[in-house]
Amino acid sequence: MLVQILNGLVYGGMLYVLSVGLVLIFGLRRVVNFAHGGLFMLGAYVGYAAYGIGGFWAAIVASIVVLGIFGIVLDRLVFRALQKQEPMVTVLVTFGLLMVLEDFVQSVWGKDLLTFTTPPSLSGTVAIGAVSFPVYRLVVIAAAVIVVGGLSAWLKLSRAGLYVRASSVDPVTTAMQGVDTEHLSALVVGVGAALAGLSGVIAAPLLALSPSMGSTILIESFIVVVTGGLGSFTGAFVAAMVIGQLHNLGVVFVPNIASMVPLILMVGVLIWRPAGLLGAKA
Amino acid sequence: MTLLQFEGVCSAYGSARVLHDVSLSVSKGERVAILGRNGVGKTTVVNTCLGLASMQSGRMAFLGRDVKAVRTFTAARSGLSVVPQGRRIVSNLTVRENLILGGAPQRKGRWSVDEVFRLFPILKERAETPGTAMSGGQQQMLAIGRALMSNPDLLILDEPSEGLAPVVVDELGETLVKLASGGMSILLIEQNFGLVHKVAERYYVLSKGSVVEEGKLAGLSMETLKKHVAV
Numbered sequence: 001m002l003v004q005i006l007n008g009l010v011y012g013g014m015l016y017v018l019s020v021g022l023v024l025i026f027g028l029r030r031v032v033n034f035a036h037g038g039l040f041m042l043g044a045y046v047g048y049a050a051y052g053i054g055g056f057w058a059a060i061v062a063s064i065v066v067l068g069i070f071g072i073v074l075d076r077l078v079f080r081a082l083q084k085q086e087p088m089v090t091v092l093v094t095f096g097l098l099m100v101l102e103d104f105v106q107s108v109w110g111k112d113l114l115t116f117t118t119p120p121s122l123s124g125t126v127a128i129g130a131v132s133f134p135v136y137r138l139v140v141i142a143a144a145v146i147v148v149g150g151l152s153a154w155l156k157l158s159r160a161g162l163y164v165r166a167s168s169v170d171p172v173t174t175a176m177q178g179v180d181t182e183h184l185s186a187l188v189v190g191v192g193a194a195l196a197g198l199s200g201v202i203a204a205p206l207l208a209l210s211p212s213m214g215s216t217i218l219i220e221s222f223i224v225v226v227t228g229g230l231g232s233f234t235g236a237f238v239a240a241m242v243i244g245q246l247h248n249l250g251v252v253f254v255p256n257i258a259s260m261v262p263l264i265l266m267v268g269v270l271i272w273r274p275a276g277l278l279g280a281k282a
Numbered sequence: 283m284t285l286l287q288f289e290g291v292c293s294a295y296g297s298a299r300v301l302h303d304v305s306l307s308v309s310k311g312e313r314v315a316i317l318g319r320n321g322v323g324k325t326t327v328v329n330t331c332l333g334l335a336s337m338q339s340g341r342m343a344f345l346g347r348d349v350k351a352v353r354t355f356t357a358a359r360s361g362l363s364v365v366p367q368g369r370r371i372v373s374n375l376t377v378r379e380n381l382i383l384g385g386a387p388q389r390k391g392r393w394s395v396d397e398v399f400r401l402f403p404i405l406k407e408r409a410e411t412p413g414t415a416m417s418g419g420q421q422q423m424l425a426i427g428r429a430l431m432s433n434p435d436l437l438i439l440d441e442p443s444e445g446l447a448p449v450v451v452d453e454l455g456e457t458l459v460k461l462a463s464g465g466m467s468i469l470l471i472e473q474n475f476g477l478v479h480k481v482a483e484r485y486y487v488l489s490k491g492s493v494v495e496e497g498k499l500a501g502l503s504m505e506t507l508k509k510h511v512a513v
């Protein structure tokens with residue numbers, strides 16, 4: 001049972017790091033980013049390439065840096081123009097982008113499953129009470145905790161974080177106060193993409209790498225964002241943790257419908273609280 | 283020095299032109315009012331300064347410098363601070379955070395969070411509450427305090443008395459007079475003649491997007507002023 005709960009935390013933590021990027025991008029650009037799963041997948045592959053050259057920590061750094069820069073470029077070239085468009089255009093363009101990324105990765109690395117081995121220094125298990133648990137999975141939980149803490153501190157305590165919060169509810173008033181909200185949005189999309197890259201690379205040793213690995217997790221990530229309340233960071237955290245648990249408990253107790261459990265939760269929340277668990281009241 | 287100058291400005295939202303050939307100016311130390319009924323384009327004057335309405339022709343200058351490619355953040359960084367119509371307090375920020383947001387241009391000067399708290403002690407009491415959880419009058423104080431945080435050369439207020447009780451409007455007038463006597467230049471957009479009379483020394487009347495009247499307030503009775511605006 002303890003192992004199941006810990007595994008739920010691992011999955012929930014990974015989901016949170018991915019989903020919070022979606023929340024950031026939606027908050028500042030009002031763009032629902034279907035390409036986010038592609039960024040996750042690209043992060044895993046960039047990490048895979050860097051791992052071969054400089055080891056695990058190089059993989060982490062490379063994914064964060066490459067995806068962060070890619071995010072800023074994406075904001076300048078695509079998202080900035082999308083914010084004035086109809087939602088349907090946004091869906092089509094970002095979904096198209098996901099496919100382009102998948103094709104790109106497939107042409108470079110092929111479509112066969114690749115394994116990203118757990119770094120030797122983090123393999124092995126530790127005893128927690130009566131059970132033993134893989135060290136690497138604890139590292140994933142720790143990474144999620146660091147992202148939660150770091151992001152909350154940045155948003156709550158720094159000037160830039162204050163501008164981000166202000167801009168996510170009222171970009172025009174924020175700009176009136178002298179903040180360059182375009183610049184800020186590019187930075188935030190960069191951070192969101194870097195977090196997608198980070199979640200991809202930390203998830204890589206737990207999953208097999210394939211060009212389509214991003215599409216699967218994208219669905220659950222959207223469920224997290226919608227369930228938590230669009231635009232709510234705390235909501236995304238709570239939803240990711242709940243869905244992480246449901247995901248694992250579902251696999252154990254109701255294996256036939258496990259993949260439907262998070263979906264059922266989302267539908268329930270939408271009926272009971274349309275704005276999401278912690279979303280602003282509409 | 284001329285802090286804000288419009289010369290033959292035509293301004294529009296998309297293809298819908300709202301301002302026609304508007305010329306006006308506010309110099310350092312002046313208190314100027316813009317009067318006019320609903321929908322005549324008063325807010326559009328502000329929106330043109332903020333790049334929210336696009337200037338199609340004419341010339342606009344902030345502190346004597348021509349502004350060509352205006353962005354929404356340009357005015358605040360150049361020293362023109364706006365207290366927008368409807369106050370626009372940011373709802374997910376506390377009172378203190380709204381003030382810090384106003385300090386974004388990081389221009390040097392006497393105004394700081396503590397200095398705003400000295401001007402409006404009630405804001406200090408409510409410092410950690412959400413900005414929108416206060417009364418209309420308190421929110422107006424916060425909007426003014428937030429605008430002061432950038433240490434502006436010109437304070438632009440768009441219908442600050444809107445929705446406030448008469449006694450609160452009186453207090454607002456006193457605050458503005460106090461700021462003016464401290465050397466602050468003010469552009470006051472208003473429909474409340476009492477407030478205009480108390481604060482401003484010069485006025486423009488706007489009608490259907492054009493300046494139809496301008497003059498000095500000294501010696502002008504409230505009745506005459508009302509007649510001018512009713513054109």
Ligand SMILES: Nc1ncnc2c1ncn2[C@@H]1O[C@H](COP(=O)(O)OP(=O)(O)O)[C@@H](O)[C@H]1O
Pocket residue numbers: 295298300318319320321322323324325326327
């Ligand atoms: N964002 C906008 N888009 C299009 N038209 C607008 C917009 N804001 C105002 N208008 C139009 O411009 C005209 C002037 O509006 P405004 O400047 O807000 O008037 P006032 O502040 O004097 O009441 C009105 O006819 C109004 O309908």
Ligand SMILES: [Mg+2]
Pocket residue numbers: 324325326367440441
């Ligand atoms: Mg108006």
